[in-house]
Amino acid sequence: MRCMMTCMAFRCTQGALTLYYRMNSSGGRCHKGARAMNARFNLNPSLSRRSFAKVAGLMGLAAAGQTALGARRVTSGLSGRPEYRNHKPDIMSYRRLGKTNMMVSTLAAGGADNYGVGHQVEDDPAGFRDALERLLDSGVNLFDTAPASAYRTLDDYAFLCTSANRDKVFISSKVEEGTPAECRADVEQALTTLGTDYIDLVHIHGAFGITGSDYSEAMAVFDALDELRDEGKVRFLGMTSHSAAKLTGLLENYADRVDAIMGFYSPSVNWYWADEPLDTWCAVFELAKTKDVGVIAMKMLLSAMHTWDDRIGRLENDASAWDLIKPFIDEGATHAQACIRWAIANDNIDSAVVGMRTLAEAEEDLGGTDATHTRDIMRERPGQGARVQGIPDPFTRVTTLYLGDTPAGASGRIFIYSMSGECITRRDLHPGRRMVSWDGCDSRGARVGAGTYLVRLVSGGHVATGRVTVKR
Template sequence: MKHKKLGTTSIDVSAVVFGGWQAGKASWVGIDDAAQIAAHRAALDAGVTTFDTAEEYGAGHSERILGKALAGERERIVILTKVSWNHLRRAKVIEACERSLRNLGTDRIDLYQIHWPAGSFGSAVVPIEETMGALLDLKAQGKIRAIGVSNFDRSQLEAARRVGPVDSLQPCYSLFFRKAVEDTLSYCEANGITVLAYSPLAQGLLTGKFGRGHVFAEGDNRVDNRLFKGETFTKALAALDALRPIAARNGVTLAHLALGWLVAQKGVCAIVGARNEAQAKENARAGDVSLVSSDLAEIDRIGRGVSDSLPPGLMWDW
C-alpha cells in the first residue's frame, strides 16, 4: 500500500482510504452492519490505514460503526471525519466534535473536515472566520490534529486558508467526473494540500458492472447520479469498452485501473466505500497498482470523453 503525507503535517495516509458513507445506511439500500464491521477490519488487514466518515452519514451511525469495528486499533489507524454544513456556528462545531469523539470512541480526530461550505442545501451562511476559529481552538486543545474542507471551490478554499492552515480538500473526483476539481487541483498541488477524492469509482460505474437498463432500488442515491443517465451513460459505457484492453494488458480490473490513475497523481488519495469484506480487500489492492506514463495518458484521454461532456454542477441532480 502506498502512503502519502497529509498536507504539511507529519500524518501519513494510505493512498486508498476506506469510505464510510455506505456504513451510515442513509441514501443506500442493502447495507448490513455486520458486513460493514467486517469490511472495515478487512481493509485494515489489507493495508488500508486511513478511514473517512462524517457525522452526517446516518446521524453518526457510520462513526459508531468505525469505532466499533476498529476498537483497540487506534494507534494503527488515521481517522477522518466531518462536521455538517448546518453545524458551522462556533458552539455547534464544538458540540459536533465532542459528539464525533464519543461516536468514534477516541480522544482525538486526525483530520476534521468541513463537510460542505456554509449555505449549502439552504443552511445558514456562517462566516468562515467563525468556523475556522472553532476548528483552530479544537486543534490547539489536541482534539483534532489537522483541518480539512470538503466540496469547497478555489475561492472558498482560499478564504479558509486566510484564517488558518488547511491540509486537505475532499472533492467528488474520478476519471469520469472532474467538474469539482477543475479550479482546485493545481492550487492544491502548489500549496501542499492533499486531495482526498470521494466517489473515485463514480459510485460503481467505473467497475464496469452496470450495463444498459440497470435500475437502482428505491432509496439508492445513484438514481440521481447524472453519469447513469441518457447520453452520458452511453458515453461512459463506450469509454469502459475502450479501457478494458488497457486493464487487460496490465493484469488489473477496471476498478483498479481507475483508482490507479487517480492515486498516480501527486498528493491525491482515493476514498473508496465497500459493502463487504471481499470488496474491501479488492479495493485495497489498488494501492499497489503502478501504471506507465503512456497508459496513464491514454486512460486520462478516454475518461475525458465522459467528464468533459458534463455541464458544471454536482454529480447528482440534487
C-alpha cells in the same frame, strides 16, 4: 509491438549524484535495433504496470519502521517528520497528506453507502467489521467517517479506536451545516461515540458556510474547530466539496486555515453531481499542492460502481471517461479497480476514498491500489532486484531520460516513484520529443535522498519501466 524505451542517458546532480539503472518494457517484443547509449540495457517484456507498482511496494523502506503515536496528540505537522501508521510498504503505498505530514494509504475507506438511491442492500455490521479488519491487515490507515445519514453510523467505526487499533489509523470526520457551537458539539459527540479522545482530521462537509466570495461563516466554524485543536481534540482541519470553485477560493484566500481538502474526481463528469470539467478539478488539486494542502479524492466510483450496473453502463458509454480507464480494464482491472487506479495515478492526489460495506468490496478495492500480492510478483520474477551500472557522465547537473523508440509524434508522461510506491514527481513527454530531464528533485523542488527510484513511461497503450539509484 516495439518496446517503448531503448535507453537512458544519465547526468548527475550538482556533482554528487550517481545513477544506476535498468529499463524494462511491457510493450511486447523488443525492437532489434534498440540502442544503448553508454549503457548496458536489459528489457523485460513481461513487467506490467500493475507488477511494476507491486515490485515498488515490496522493495519499500523496510528500515523506516512504523511510528506508533498511540494517543499522543500532535496538533501540528510542521516538524517536517513524516508520520507513519499501520505502515506496510510491501503491500500498500503511502503519500504525504500535505502539511499534516501524515503518510496516508493511497486507498482510504469511506463511510458512504456507495449504492445510490433505490439500490440499498441489507445492512451487515458483521460484514463491515470483517471489511475493516481486512483493510487494516492490508495497510490501509485512513478511515473517513461522517454523522450524515448517508454514512454508516459512527458506532461502526469504534472498533478502529480501541487501544489495539487507534495508533494504527488516521480517523477523519466531518461537521454538518450549523452554527459554530453546533459544529463543536458534533465533534464532541463524535469523540464520545467513536471512543477516542482526538480526531485526526475534521472537515467542513460540503463546503457549507460559503456564499459566493463570502467565506465568513465557514471561517467562524474553523474558529470553533481551532478551539478544539487547541484542546487537543482535533489535529487538522479540512473541507469537502463537489464545487471546484469553492475549493479554489478557499485555497487562494485561506490556505493557512486548511490542512486538507476532499474533492470530486471521477473519470465521468456526465452525471448529476458534476458541473465542472475534469481539467478544472485537476487545477484545484495542483493548486492545493502548491499550498502544501493535502488532497483526498472522492466519487471516482460514481457512488455505485460496485452494484449498480446502470452506472457501469454509463461509464462505458462515456467516450472520454472510457478512454481514461480502458488501459486499466485491459490489464484485468474491474471497473471499480480501474477508477481507483486512474485516480491515484494523479500524483497530486494523496488518497482516494471509496465507500465500502462488505469484505468482498474491500477485497475488490484493494485490488485497485497496485500494491497487492507483491510477494507473489517477486517470486515470479526473482531477478528484478539486480542493478545494471551505467555512469556516462557523473558530474553534470541533470539526468536525461532518452526515449529512442517512442513513436514519432507520440506524447506521454514519465512518473518517478520511491520504492515505497509514492509518486515523487512526473515529467511530460511532448509530441515529437524523445528526451525529458530530471534534476533529482521531487514535485515540490526538494532534492530526493539517496536510494533506488522506479521510473515509468506511459505513452498511449505503451508502458516501459526502469530503475534509478541515486547516490549522494
